Amino acid sequence: MIKKLTLKKILFYLNLGCVLILIGYGINDYISGKSLGGDYWGTLIILIAILPGSYTSKIKSEIK
Numbered sequence: 001m002i003k004k005l006t007l008k009k010i011l012f013y014l015n016l017g018c019v020l021i022l023i024g025y026g027i028n029d030y031i032s033g034k035s036l037g038g039d040y041w042g043t044l045i046i047l048i049a050i051l052p053g054s055y056t057s058k059i060k061s062e063i064k
Helices: 002-032 038-063
Strands: none
């Protein structure tokens, strides 16, 4: 049970970290004048779409 809770927390924070790193990467590219391609926007949308599910999973596992 403890490993399961820890894994869900790790996955949530890993997902959140990836979103923040990707946003930072996009800001850096935008400031330097590079265009943000479809791969960037697609990855950002997917990571943001997964975030509420991983947060809900983390919260539900903490309640049990």
